[in-house]
Structure formats: C-alpha cells, structure tokens
Amino acid sequence: xxxxxxxxxxxxxxxxxYALVALGYTMVYGILGLINFAHGEVVMIxxxxxxxxxxxxxxxxxxxxxxxxxxxxxxxxxxxxLGFAIERVAYRPLRSAPRLAPLITAIGVSIVxxxxxxxxWGRGYHSVPALLPAGRHEFxxxxxxxxxxxxxxxxxxxxxxxxxxxxxxxxxxxxxATAENPAIAGLMGVDADRIISLTFVIGSAxxxxxxxxxxANYGIAHYHMGFILGLKAFTAAVLGGIGNLAGAMVxxxxxxxxxxxxxxxxxxxxxxxxxxxxxxxxxxxxxIVVLVFRPSGLMGEKVAERA
Amino acid sequence: MSPLLEARHVSxxxxxxxxxxxxxxxxxxxxxxxxxxxxxxxxxxxFNVLTGLxxxxxxxxxxxxxxxxxxSPHRVAQAGIARTFQNIRxxxxxxxxxxxxxxxxxxxxxxVVGAVLRSRATRDEEAAIRRRADELLRYVGIAHHADxxxxxxxxxxxxxxxxxxxxxxxxxxxxxxxxAAGMNATETEALKALIEGLRADGLTVxxxxxxxKLVMGLCDRVAVLxxxxxxxxxxxxVVRKDAKVIEAYLGG
Numbered sequence: 306x307x308x309x310x311x312x313x314x315x316x317x318x319x320x321x322x323y324a325l326v327a328l329g330y331t332m333v334y335g336i337l338g339l340i341n342f343a344h345g346e347v348v349m350i351x352x353x354x355x356x357x358x359x360x361x362x363x364x365x366x367x368x369x370x371x372x373x374x375x376x377x378x379x380x381x382x383x384x385x386x387l388g389f390a391i392e393r394v395a396y397r398p399l400r401s402a403p404r405l406a407p408l409i410t411a412i413g414v415s416i417v418x419x420x421x422x423x424x425x426w427g428r429g430y431h432s433v434p435a436l437l438p439a440g441r442h443e444f445x446x447x448x449x450x451x452x453x454x455x456x457x458x459x460x461x462x463x464x465x466x467x468x469x470x471x472x473x474x475x476x477x478x479x480x481x482a483t484a485e486n487p488a489i490a491g492l493m494g495v496d497a498d499r500i501i502s503l504t505f506v507i508g509s510a511x512x513x514x515x516x517x518x519x520x521a522n523y524g525i526a527h528y529h530m531g532f533i534l535g536l537k538a539f540t541a542a543v544l545g546g547i548g549n550l551a552g553a554m555v556x557x558x559x560x561x562x563x564x565x566x567x568x569x570x571x572x573x574x575x576x577x578x579x580x581x582x583x584x585x586x587x588x589x590x591x592x593i594v595v596l597v598f599r600p601s602g603l604m605g606e607k608v609a610e611r612a
Numbered sequence: 613m614s615p616l617l618e619a620r621h622v623s624x625x626x627x628x629x630x631x632x633x634x635x636x637x638x639x640x641x642x643x644x645x646x647x648x649x650x651x652x653x654x655x656x657x658x659f660n661v662l663t664g665l666x667x668x669x670x671x672x673x674x675x676x677x678x679x680x681x682x683x684s685p686h687r688v689a690q691a692g693i694a695r696t697f698q699n700i701r702x703x704x705x706x707x708x709x710x711x712x713x714x715x716x717x718x719x720x721x722x723x724v725v726g727a728v729l730r731s732r733a734t735r736d737e738e739a740a741i742r743r744r745a746d747e748l749l750r751y752v753g754i755a756h757h758a759d760x761x762x763x764x765x766x767x768x769x770x771x772x773x774x775x776x777x778x779x780x781x782x783x784x785x786x787x788x789x790x791x792a793a794g795m796n797a798t799e800t801e802a803l804k805a806l807i808e809g810l811r812a813d814g815l816t817v818x819x820x821x822x823x824x825k826l827v828m829g830l831c832d833r834v835a836v837l838x839x840x841x842x843x844x845x846x847x848x849x850v851v852r853k854d855a856k857v858i859e860a861y862l863g864g
Contacts, residue, residue, distance in 0.1 A: 466728070474727040474734075475713075475720055475741065478706070482714045485703045491685030492663055492695060494718025494781055503724065 320561020326538030329508030345535015351516030388509025546605025715780025
C-alpha cells in the first residue's frame with residue numbers, strides 16, 4: 306500500500322501542473338475553437354525565463370522565496386506578452402480562415418519558440434536552484450516535499466481564483482458570452498478582440514506559473530520541456546472535455562494520478578518487462594481511449610451543445 | 613421631432629445579390645418606427661448593417677447627430693443601439709440573470725485588476741449590475757426565471773429575456789426583429805403594452821414585424837421594403853392605402 310499512497314501524492318503534484326496548463330488550452334478552445342499547440346512552449350519559456358531572472362537575483366541576498374516570487378512575476382510578464390503576441394501574429398489574421406490554417410500556424414509558432422529558446426538558453430539541461438526551504442514530510446509511510454505542497458496549494462488557489470473570475474465577474478461573463486457567440490456578445494458591447502487577447506494573456510500567465518512549478522519539482526529545465534508537457538496537458542483538457550474549465554482541472558489531476566499510478570505498478574503488472582520509464586505511455590493511452598469512447602470528455606456535454 | 617437615426621443611401625450586396633439598394637430613412641427621437649415588407653425584402657439585412665454585423669456596406673448612418681461607426685458591433689452598442697433577433701440568440705448556457713448582466717457591459721467598467729483585487733468599487737459595481745438585471749427581468753415580467761438557464765425558458769419568455777438583455781445596454785434606439793413571431797394573441801397584446809411602455813420611458817423603437825395589425829396599431833410611421841428598396845414611408849393610414857405596398861406586400 307505504501308507505493309499507492311506515494312504515487313497518489315506524486316500524481317497529485319504532477320496533475321496540478323497538468324491542470325494549470327490544460328486550463329490554457331481549454332480557455333482558448335472555449336472561445337476560438339482553436340487548439341493552441343504553442344501553449345506548451347509558453348510553459349517552457351516561463352520556466353527558462355524565470356530561471357534567468359532567478360540567476361540574476363541569486364546573489365542579491367534576498368530570501369529564496371522572494372527571489373522565486375520575483376522570478377515568477379517577471380516570467381509571467383514575459384509569457385503574457387508572448388501569449389498576446391502569438392494571438393495577434395499567428396491567429397487573429399486567420400480568424401475567418403479554414404480551421405486547419407491556424408492549427409498549422411500553431412505548430413509553426415511552437416517550432417519557432419523552441420528554436421528561439423534553444424538559441425537563447427542553449428541545448429543543455431539547466432539545473433533549477435532550490436529556493437523554497439527544503440523539507441520532507443512523512444505521512445502514513447509516504448513522503449512528500451515542501452515543493453510538492455506548494456505546487457498543489459498554489460495550483461488549487463489559482464484554479465479557485467480563475468473559477469471565480471469566470472463565473473462571478475463582469476469580465477468572466479464577457480468571456481463566457483464571447484465563447485457562446487462572439488457577434489452577439491459584441492452587440493452587448495463586449496469587444497470580442499479584447500476578450501480573446503485577455504484569454505491568451507490569462508492562459509499564458511497560468512502557463513508561466515506551471516513552468517516555474519514544474520521546473521521546481523524536477524529541479525531541471527530545458528528548451529524542449531514544453532513539448533511533452535503540452536501534449537499531456539492537451540490530453541488532460543480532452544479527458545476533462547475541452548472547452549470546459551472544471552473539466553480541465555479534473556482532467557489534469559486525473560491524468561497526473563493515472564500516470565503516477567501506472568508508472569508505479571507497470572513493473573508488477575508486466576512481470577518486470579516494462580519499467581516506470583513507460584510513464585508517458587499512459588497519458589497517450591488515455592488520450593486514445595477518450596477519443597474513441599468519449600470524444601466530448603468527462604464533463605464535455607456543454608461543448609457538444611455549443612457546437 | 614429631432615432625428616435620432618439617419619440612414620443615407622445604405623446599400624449592401626452579397627455576391628451578385630443586391631440585398632439593400634440605396635435605402636434612406638430617418639427615425640425621430642421617441643418614435644416607434646415600423647419596417648415591413650415581404651420575406652427577403654432586406655429588413656433583417658438592414659438591421660444587421662445598422663448593428664455592425666456587416667462591416668462592409670455602402671452608405672452612411674448618422675446616430676444622435678454623429679456618424680455611426682459600424683465597424684464592429686460593440687461600438688454600436690456603446691453608441692446606444694440594441695437589438696433582438698428574429699431567431700432568438702441568447703447565451704443559452706447562461707442563466708437569464710447572467711444574460712441581462714452581460715448586457716450591462718457597455719455601461720460598466722470593472723477591469724481585470726479590479727476583478728483580481730476585488731476592490732470596493734468592483735464589488736459595488738457588480739452589485740449594481742445584478743440589481744439592474746433583476747429590475748429589468750421584473751420589468752419584462754420574467755423575474756421568477758432569473759436563475760433558470762436561458763435555453764430552458766419557454767419561447768415567449770426567451771423573447772422577453774432578449775428584450776431585457778437589450779435594454780440592459782441602455783440603448784437610445786431599440787431594434788426589434790419580429791418580436792411577435794410565434795406569439796399568441798394574449799402574448800402579442802402584452803408585447804404591445806411593453807413596447808408602448810418603453811416609448812413612454814423615452815426610448816425610440818425600430819420594429820420589424822409581419823403582424824400587420826400590430827405594426828399599424830403601434831407605429832407612428834412605417835417604411836416598406838421590397839427587393840431591397842424602400843417603396844413607401846409614411847404614417848400607417850397612408851401606407852396601408854399605397855398601391856405599391858398593397859401590390860408588393862399587403863395584398864388586395
């Protein structure tokens with residue numbers, strides 16, 4: 306049983322990060338019906354740029370937590386600007402083009418960002434300094450670190466905040482109205498272009514946060530970290546029902562847990578033929594199963610009705 | 613009566629089809645102005661041009677003494693024109709109250725910073741938006757449906773909700789596209805009273821309607837469109853006897 310609880314905790318940590326990234330996919334899909342495949346790269350830019358800012362501040366004598374916070378805020382600014390620019394340059398001109406066109410530019414943007422990151426930060430792996438006070442806690446035979454606690458708590462608070470923003474504020478209403486029908490929202494005085502920009506900006510801020518958290522969790526960052534992470538978060542969004550915020554959160558956490566438990570037990574299940582490095586298989590297996598049996602996702606009825 | 617809306621030589625074509633040909637009309641402040649004509653005459657096209665849904669058209673529209681920017685719907689809403697649709701277009705997944713609350717958008721200002729910080733001003737504004745939405749739901753008579761999901765409402769109530777949502781934008785001109793479609797006699801009578809009440813409150817109303825009795829009984833002036841052209845414009849008593857109108861629309 307020890308390994309079950311341990312993997313559950315690990316899965317919850319990983320899942321919280323997937324959920325943050327999945328929200329970015331699902332918000333953009335909800336409003337534009339577009340899969341922003343460059344979103345994973347925004348996470349990567351968030352991780353690497355925060356690392357750069359952290360390195361600059363490392364020897365300033367400021368406490369580690371504060372350095373991390375400043376690094377996060379600056380990285381969020383970088384990503385928000387980037388998200389805004391991506392929408393302007395790659396998607397807005399193609400708003401009325403066939404659906405395939407923005408999908409192709411999305412992949413293009415993704416490649417451009419990866420190459421750009423490689424030029425700026427190099428091909429190597431960067432170790433991420435541990436800035437939070439180290440600590441390991443025991444719980445019923447399983448153990449977890451301070452970093453894991455921070456990840457889960459910060460992700461949960463962020464998701465609560467986003468849910469409140471979307472459901473309880475003037476802007477959230479405007480976002481939901483635009484998602485249902487941009488032209489009619491326009492007639493209610495909602496500037497759809499602004500709302501779409503805002504959606505990208507918010508999604509990118511979440512991506513920056515996810516980037517910082519994931520690199521803190523593994524202690525490592527590199528220029529192609531966004532690719533697999535992006536695909537998994539996309540899987541999480543599809544699992545939850547793409548376009549649905551709660552779905553992205555549930556899908557993210559669920560995917561993280563499935564992956565962690567899968568990785569923990571795959572050795573036993575296959576008699577040692579396959580090891581835990583097959584972890585990634587589970588996410589994509591889930592994606593295939595969902596697409597075949599329930600393409601609208603776990604909570605996806607709303608999307609089906611909208612379309 | 614000072615003119616609120618002046619449309620000058622408005623033309624719109626789709627491919628080879630000329631949906632509107634040089635339509636000019638003037639609506640006075642406080643008027644109830646009817647737009648009638650056979651199906652496909654261009655009435656809804658005119659509404660769509662007027663509300664910024666077709667940014668490409670020929671001609672000019674002046675509103676409240678200024679050139680109206682028809683480049684995008686939200687500027688039209690900001691300027692003070694609101695509309696309803698022939699085929700109802702509510703935000704179906706939102707509650708009735710939320711639909712009306714969205715309508716407050718052009719008259720409110722809370723931004724993302726205020727929303728995140730939950731500042732005093734933001735909270736007060738949000739409360740005011742909610743209060744106004746509830747007032748409007750009461751005004752059109754569907755307060756009891758405030759928390760219902762819009763697409764679950766009965767048909768007639770959906771029409772009322774569309775009117776409440778349009779009113780929430782505080783328009784100077786309310787454009788109603790076949791508001792009585794699908795309504796029974798009692799509902800139509802209630803609609804008539806509602807529109808008269810709106811005018812009494814100082815609103816100008818532009819009405820597309822096929823219910824000739826309703827139009828003639830309600831409107832101060834009526835314009836008739838046929839094949840995209842205005843063939844008549846006058847008080848109902850005169851329009852009713854116009855030979856061209858009878859031939860094109862009213863019948864013998």
